[in-house]
Every structure is written in structure tokens, then in C-alpha cells.
Amino acid sequence: MPRVDTDRSSTQVQEEYGGSAERTKPASVLLSELVAHLRDNRTQLREEWARRITEAQLLTAMNKEEIFAEATSVYDNYVEALETGTFEALQAYARNLSERIIPRGVETHEVVGIVLLLRDVLARSLFAKYQADFTKLNRILDAYEPAANRIANTVAVGFVQERERIIREQQEAIRELSTPVLQVRERLLILPIIGVIDPQRARQLTEQLLRGIRTNRAKVVVIDITGVAAMDATVANHLVQTVEASRLLGATVIVTGLSPEIAQTIVNIGVDLGKMNTVGDLQGGIEQAERLLGYKVVPFAEAS
Amino acid sequence: MEVPILKQGDFLIATVQAALTDADLLHFRTALIQKVVRCRSRGVIVDVTSLDVMDSFASRTLREIAQMIRLRGAETVIVGIQPEVAFAMVQLGLKLEDVATALDLEEGLAHLQQKSESPA
Numbered sequence: 001m002p003r004v005d006t007d008r009s010s011t012q013v014q015e016e017y018g019g020s021a022e023r024t025k026p027a028s029v030l031l032s033e034l035v036a037h038l039r040d041n042r043t044q045l046r047e048e049w050a051r052r053i054t055e056a057q058l059l060t061a062m063n064k065e066e067i068f069a070e071a072t073s074v075y076d077n078y079v080e081a082l083e084t085g086t087f088e089a090l091q092a093y094a095r096n097l098s099e100r101i102i103p104r105g106v107e108t109h110e111v112v113g114i115v116l117l118l119r120d121v122l123a124r125s126l127f128a129k130y131q132a133d134f135t136k137l138n139r140i141l142d143a144y145e146p147a148a149n150r151i152a153n154t155v156a157v158g159f160v161q162e163r164e165r166i167i168r169e170q171q172e173a174i175r176e177l178s179t180p181v182l183q184v185r186e187r188l189l190i191l192p193i194i195g196v197i198d199p200q201r202a203r204q205l206t207e208q209l210l211r212g213i214r215t216n217r218a219k220v221v222v223i224d225i226t227g228v229a230a231m232d233a234t235v236a237n238h239l240v241q242t243v244e245a246s247r248l249l250g251a252t253v254i255v256t257g258l259s260p261e262i263a264q265t266i267v268n269i270g271v272d273l274g275k276m277n278t279v280g281d282l283q284g285g286i287e288q289a290e291r292l293l294g295y296k297v298v299p300f301a302e303a304s
Numbered sequence: 305m306e307v308p309i310l311k312q313g314d315f316l317i318a319t320v321q322a323a324l325t326d327a328d329l330l331h332f333r334t335a336l337i338q339k340v341v342r343c344r345s346r347g348v349i350v351d352v353t354s355l356d357v358m359d360s361f362a363s364r365t366l367r368e369i370a371q372m373i374r375l376r377g378a379e380t381v382i383v384g385i386q387p388e389v390a391f392a393m394v395q396l397g398l399k400l401e402d403v404a405t406a407l408d409l410e411e412g413l414a415h416l417q418q419k420s421e422s423p424a
Binding site for chain 2: 206207211213214219241244245247248249251
């Protein structure tokens, strides 16, 4: 992300406007005048802004009071950023705000929209105030616009980053959840696979399975792929490799639940499944695994 | 580097303790197939737990050892292949076909015991 370099912007502004002696006031003075104006008209501008937000049908996920409360704190942070020229506080606030509103379904365009609305509302109030003195209005806007754009940028970037962070976390969680290696009996593991297998997931699956075989001292593993809709050549080959690697660790693998489509794909692409132990469904697979392990499941009545 | 070959009842246990050169491997192979008959062993366990790499020559030699020992009337089990090594081997196409494998020494012994009790 672009680092917010606060010093550069303020010195740049000062060089451009403060350096010229014939002009009336340096930019910093204009900026503080601007900030004072925004502070004085806080109530009115804030209300105007909240009204415009509702009008534009932004932040529909939030009610009126919430919008007004958030608008107030955004407004104050905004003015503070204008005044100090430092964006760290605003950045932190934007992140915090995003954290709160993302779970409520607020979209990126809404966040960008409200910040731009605030910019417009404030610009308009400046027009109104300085309409008599056009040169001064120009110079005030010169001081205001870069800072305001910078703020809009900071908030939008903060929001998008927060969103990306959440997506990354969720991906991670899904990945962890997606390959459970479960022990159903002593020395018998099952690995139910659901959903799409991409090469990365296939690799992770193999790693988890081999590690699981080692830690559980498994002799038989049932891999159930009932929940896998399709499989390409790479993944099918990977599956075969997983079966062979498991054998090197001394475990027998039974693959169950091959769908008709996958069976066709595998035969068509010519993956050698000859050495693979396949059973129609998970139940059959577990039964065969039990036979291999020497278990016999009998109903109570027969046993006694 | 010499690989120690220990007699344990009816079986021989050879533990490979570090990566072996090709010459070491051939020497190990000769020593093992001599000893298997001298000790009248019915099974051999080759423990590779401490190997973190298995190249094609080592893999082929292990397979040859298993085949030779079968000709000498005994069974071979390779034990202790690390998960990472196993997957790397499979990706290189080194699958140790027809060679029995087990998780660790204990499993290997159990496998041989079972084999010798019920000769297939």
C-alpha cells in the first residue's frame, strides 16, 4: 500500500503557497482557518452529510441513529486529519470502522461514496462561505483538495485492506477445515473429501494424511471422495501418488465413492488405478477396512 | 559407513543411521544377503527412520535387497520411511513395488511375525 507520507504533503503545500511573499497568507494559516470553519459549523454540516447519505441510499444496512453516530466520529476524525496533516489516527479509525461494518454487509462503493459525499458537502460549504472572494476561495480549495483526496484515499484503502484481511483469514480457515483426517477405529483413518480439489489443496491433503498415518499409527485409510464432483488429470495423479506414499508408510488405502463422472474421467485420461483399492461407498470401504484389520462387527444378539 | 545388522530371534534388523554412499549401499547389500542365510533368518527389517533423503540408487538397491532376500528364502520389510521422503519418492516414481513396508520397527516385526505364523 502507499505509505502515507505526511511531511511531504505539508511541506509541499507550504512551498507552493507559503513561499510566495506577495500572497496574503501561507497555506498553513489558510488550513487552520478552514479547520476553524469546519469546527464552527460542525452540527450543521454533519447533519447535511447524514441527510445526503440517506438520500443517496448508502449504508442501508445501518439505521439512522447509527449513521449519525458514525458520521459524527468520521467527521471529527476527518477534521483532525485536515488539521494535523497526519493520517495515522484516521487510518487506525478507518480500520476499526471497517472491522465493525464489514460483517454487516457494507460494500466498498458505500464507504467510498460516503467519504466522497463528505468531501463534497464540505467543499460546498466553502463555496458558500467564500463566494464573495473568488481568489481566496481558490486558495482555500488549493489547501483543502489534496488533503481531502488523501483522506478519501486513506479510508478507502483501509477498508479494502481490512476486507482482504478477512478474506485471507476465511480462506485459511476453510483450508484447515477442508481436510479432516479422522480416526474411526484404532489404526483406521478416514479422510472425507468434499468440494473442489485444486493442486494446492491436494498437496495439503497428502501432507495431512501422511502425518495422520504417522501420529495415529494407522494401518488402513479410507479416502472418501463422494463429495468431489470432478477431478482432472493432475489431481487424479496426485491421488494415486498419495495412495503409493501411504503404502510406503505401511498403510493400505481404500478409495470409496468414485462418482460415475470421475470414474469415466480417470479411465479416459488413462491414470493407472490398477493398484488402487476401490470400493463403491463409504460403508463398504469401512467394512473392508475392518476386515483387513481383523475386526468383525456383529449385532449384540448374535454376539451373546 | 558400516550399517549394523543385528540378529533378533528369527529376524535380522538393519538400521541405516545416516545417508549412505553408493559403495556403502552395495557393501550393505552383500553383507545382508550373506548374513540372512548364515543366521537362518526368516525375515529382515531395514530401518530407514533416520534417512531424510532417498535417491533412486538407494531406492533401487532396497528393492534389489528385498528380491535377493526373497530368493534366499526370507521376507524383507522396509520400515520408518518419513512422510516427506515417501511423497518425494512417489513423485520421482520410486515406488518400491512388491516390497513390504511398515510404519516403524514395531510394525515391521509384527508384520514378519504374522507372515511366519501363517505362510501364505
